[in-house]
Amino acid sequence: MNADNVWKELIEIVGEDRVSKSDFELYAYSRDLSPAKPRLASYIVRPRDMEDIVKLVKLANEHKIPVYVRGCGCSHWAAWLPVRGGILLDMTSMEKIVEIDEENLVAVVEPGCTWFKLMEELRKKRLTYLSSEMGGPAMTIGGSVVKAGGGPYGTCKFGFHGQMDIIGFELVLPTGEVVKTGSWAMSKCKPFRREGLGPDLTGLIVGSEGIFGIVTKVALRVRPLPEHEEFLYFEFNDWEDVVKVGDAVTIWIGDEAAYSLDCSEEASKVGAIGVRIYVFGYDKHIVTYRKRLIMDICRANNGKEGDPKIAEKTFKKVVSGLHGIFAAGVWHFAGCGTIPIRELPKYVKLWREIIERHKFYRSTFGAWAFPRGWTIYVHLLYSETMEHEKISLLSNEINSKFFENGMVPYGIGGPDGLQPFLKGEWDTYYNLVRKIKRFLDPNNILQPGILVE
Amino acid sequence: MYIENFREQIYNCGRCGYCLGGYISHVCPSRFIAGFESATARGRMLIAKALLERKLDYSQDLASMLFTCFLCGACDIKCSQAANIKITEITKAMRQDSINAGVMLDKLIPVAKALTESHNIYNKPSTKRAALLSQLPERSEKADLLYFSGCVITFRYPQIAFNTLKILRSAEIKVALLGEEEWCCGNPFFFMGMSSETEKFAVHNVEKIKEKGVKTVLTSCAGCYRVLSQEYPKILGELPFKVVHVTQFLNKLIDEGSLKLKKLDVGKVTYHDPCEIGRYAGIYEEPRSVIQSIPHIELVEMEKNRENSWCCGGGGSVNIVHTHLALSVGELRIRHAEETGAKMLVTACPSCVQMLELASKRKRSEIRVIDIASLVLDALKQ
Numbered sequence: 001m002n003a004d005n006v007w008k009e010l011i012e013i014v015g016e017d018r019v020s021k022s023d024f025e026l027y028a029y030s031r032d033l034s035p036a037k038p039r040l041a042s043y044i045v046r047p048r049d050m051e052d053i054v055k056l057v058k059l060a061n062e063h064k065i066p067v068y069v070r071g072c073g074c075s076h077w078a079a080w081l082p083v084r085g086g087i088l089l090d091m092t093s094m095e096k097i098v099e100i101d102e103e104n105l106v107a108v109v110e111p112g113c114t115w116f117k118l119m120e121e122l123r124k125k126r127l128t129y130l131s132s133e134m135g136g137p138a139m140t141i142g143g144s145v146v147k148a149g150g151g152p153y154g155t156c157k158f159g160f161h162g163q164m165d166i167i168g169f170e171l172v173l174p175t176g177e178v179v180k181t182g183s184w185a186m187s188k189c190k191p192f193r194r195e196g197l198g199p200d201l202t203g204l205i206v207g208s209e210g211i212f213g214i215v216t217k218v219a220l221r222v223r224p225l226p227e228h229e230e231f232l233y234f235e236f237n238d239w240e241d242v243v244k245v246g247d248a249v250t251i252w253i254g255d256e257a258a259y260s261l262d263c264s265e266e267a268s269k270v271g272a273i274g275v276r277i278y279v280f281g282y283d284k285h286i287v288t289y290r291k292r293l294i295m296d297i298c299r300a301n302n303g304k305e306g307d308p309k310i311a312e313k314t315f316k317k318v319v320s321g322l323h324g325i326f327a328a329g330v331w332h333f334a335g336c337g338t339i340p341i342r343e344l345p346k347y348v349k350l351w352r353e354i355i356e357r358h359k360f361y362r363s364t365f366g367a368w369a370f371p372r373g374w375t376i377y378v379h380l381l382y383s384e385t386m387e388h389e390k391i392s393l394l395s396n397e398i399n400s401k402f403f404e405n406g407m408v409p410y411g412i413g414g415p416d417g418l419q420p421f422l423k424g425e426w427d428t429y430y431n432l433v434r435k436i437k438r439f440l441d442p443n444n445i446l447q448p449g450i451l452v453e
Numbered sequence: 454m455y456i457e458n459f460r461e462q463i464y465n466c467g468r469c470g471y472c473l474g475g476y477i478s479h480v481c482p483s484r485f486i487a488g489f490e491s492a493t494a495r496g497r498m499l500i501a502k503a504l505l506e507r508k509l510d511y512s513q514d515l516a517s518m519l520f521t522c523f524l525c526g527a528c529d530i531k532c533s534q535a536a537n538i539k540i541t542e543i544t545k546a547m548r549q550d551s552i553n554a555g556v557m558l559d560k561l562i563p564v565a566k567a568l569t570e571s572h573n574i575y576n577k578p579s580t581k582r583a584a585l586l587s588q589l590p591e592r593s594e595k596a597d598l599l600y601f602s603g604c605v606i607t608f609r610y611p612q613i614a615f616n617t618l619k620i621l622r623s624a625e626i627k628v629a630l631l632g633e634e635e636w637c638c639g640n641p642f643f644f645m646g647m648s649s650e651t652e653k654f655a656v657h658n659v660e661k662i663k664e665k666g667v668k669t670v671l672t673s674c675a676g677c678y679r680v681l682s683q684e685y686p687k688i689l690g691e692l693p694f695k696v697v698h699v700t701q702f703l704n705k706l707i708d709e710g711s712l713k714l715k716k717l718d719v720g721k722v723t724y725h726d727p728c729e730i731g732r733y734a735g736i737y738e739e740p741r742s743v744i745q746s747i748p749h750i751e752l753v754e755m756e757k758n759r760e761n762s763w764c765c766g767g768g769g770s771v772n773i774v775h776t777h778l779a780l781s782v783g784e785l786r787i788r789h790a791e792e793t794g795a796k797m798l799v800t801a802c803p804s805c806v807q808m809l810e811l812a813s814k815r816k817r818s819e820i821r822v823i824d825i826a827s828l829v830l831d832a833l834k835q
């Protein structure tokens with residue numbers, strides 16, 4: 001690789017004001033939200049459109065340079081950290097909402113568009129999307145869907161991204177070809193349906209962590225804004241009771257009673273479990289019925305009714321940002337993944353044991369329901385100056401124990417993420433993913449070291 | 454290093470991205486003009502960390518990047534939702550450390566020299582300041598109120614001072630001036646990372662104000678207001694006088710019935726919040742109340758208003774280092790104003806007036822940029 005030539009070619013492709021190799025710039029892009037140590041790229045590039053990306057990918061192949069792809073950098077799993085240097089693409093210039101198709105109920109966005117922006121623009125048209133991650137307003141849609149993200153908002157009813165709400169992608173393959181998936185693949189067809197043309201290649205991209213191609217457009221299912229909504233908050237003392245509530249609320253697959261069901265317990269208040277529930281719908285009678293049904297389920301399982309405003313505050317702020325959440329220190333998430341509906345108490349027990357052994361009480365165990373399962377997480381609040389090593393040890397222990405017990409991760413990332421904990425856990429499937437990667441990316445330029453080694 | 458004082462805060466940044474908001478390029482004007490992560494608050498915290506850990510050194514490029522920040526405080530407001538990191542203070546500390554490391558941008562040297570030698574940012578002789586002030590229509594040697602005009606008004610927008618003093622006369626209020634004895638408030642030193650230089654300006658100005666024996670200092674400049682009311686007490690302790698911004702003073706006069714405003718048929722007007730009285734001091738309602746006191750005026754808000762206001766492009770000395778980029782920030786603000794349908798953009802800071810007028814001309818906008826005192830004087834004349 002001739003570094004001077006690469007630099008000149010990068011400038012030719014995107015222009016001087018969209019590329020940087022300044023030392024300070026590389027540091028500004030060196031970390032995600034995890035405690036992973038800084039990883040430095042060689043170049044930061046801000047592509048404007050799909051054409052730029054095609055040229056950049058071809059350049060990377062020619063010079064055998066790694067390319068890493070970053071949205072707004074909000075990953076917790078080291079999913080874009082440039083572990084082998086090279087080009088780091090900052091996709092936030094590609095932030096347009098290309099189309100809101102009110103007839104087919106599909107929004108087409110560029111990958112750097114945030115959930116927040118899409119939500120605001122949809123609301124003006126009395127529309128909304130199905131489900132999203134929980135996080136700050138800067139979360140981008142591209143980064144979120146390629147890791148099959150999920151959060152408490154809408155997941156109880158609709159599951160994770162990709163279960164039904166990603167209609168198709170436009171993406172640049174690692175060798176530079178441009179492909180569209182779903183009905184969009186037909187030259188005269190809009191994105192309105194995900195399946196139909198052989199295998200579901202949209203599904204191949206959802207959760208791929210960017211290793212099979214660079215997403216340049218995402219088509220998403222949207223729906224009319226619900227006319228009616230209700231919030232419920234209950235407190236429980238036993239996770240076995242919470243499981244019974246989750247079980248009852250999600251048993252009618254396709255007609256789940258709640259839109260969102262989110263629960264948590266703080267290490268400093270063991271046995272005080274807060275459950276926040278969001279019910280929405282288009283018919284007042286149905287929403288009222290569901291609310292009453294869930295209240296009956298909670299009461300029958302020893303739930304004590306609390307202030308519904310607690311739930312309202314959580315769900316209304318899921319995308320726009322909760323208040324003051326980082327004031328007491330930096331957050332780290334460990335033990336994040338999905339488990340079957342009945343297994344929740346086992347993981348709570350493991351968490352409590354580890355936290356007690358380490359006497360580390362600035363931690364929360366949380367879970368939110370999806371159809372017949374739970375997404376679980378452990379939240380650790382720490383001081384980066386004083387507790388960086390400690391938090392890494394604690395987090396490693398939680399991850400190891402949870403994966404040993406069968407938890408399925410919902411984001412793997414690179415060697416600084418969850419990859420080391422999964423060695424030997426998914427061999428055959430892992431090999432298949434690696435084969436597909438080798439076929440699509442013979443020079444291994446795209447996201448090398450991420451998801452698969 | 455000055456940033457050592459902020460070590461805990463710098464390490465407390467979890468890189469959540471709240472500082473960027475959901476419309477990523479439209480919260481922070483630095484991110485808007487520069488585009489890269491180094492122009493964001495969280496990116497700057499990572500750079501500060503690398504500086505603290507001696508992995509990075511200051512360079513001309515890094516200093517230039519630091520001067521893409523308008524110090525407008527929008528990120529501080531966003532971060533108050535998250536980690537409550539004082540980002541603008543840390544950015545100013547980085548600018549100070551850069552100078553201490555021997556890295557100063559060439560474009561800033563003449564400004565620093567002018568301030569040191571002539572005590573104003575335009576390198577004009579003090580006699581010029583006195584000459585200008587002597588042309589003011591009325592002065593009262595024995596007064597409880599002193600009007601601190603500041604550099605931009607004195608040398609670029611004297612009309613703002615004339616208009617303010619005419620309003621005061623109509624309310625029968627006596628006012629004193631410092632004349633040749635007035636020095637720059639020192640705000641540019643804060644912006645440039647030379648805050649230690651401000652001390653002698655503070656000592657001088659406060660001494661001269663004390664000699665006048667006034668109880669209140671009035672200013673029309675948002676920057677002078679911030680420095681006099683917030684920075685001087687940090688340097689000198691409690692001041693023997695109150696500092697008031699013209700919007701607060703006018704609002705009080707109107708409330709008391711000392712100003713009788715007549716109708717003005719100018720249609721819709723919109724108000725731009727100067728960062729240094731808005732986000733820095735919470736003066737949001739007084740200027741709006743003044744405008745709405747004028748019969749027949751319809752005040753319409755820009756989408757970005759009060760604590761979410763967009764900088765005019767005049768903050769943080771960015772206009773000295775990256776002039777065209779700073780103007781593009783002002784142009785966006787003009788667009789915000791145009792989108793309201795207003796024909797008049799009112800503000801309450803001479804630096805904002807200057808930037809917005811330039812941006813408006815460059816954009817060939819028909820919107821008229823006006824200082825609040827001029828608007829009030831027009832309503833008095835009717």
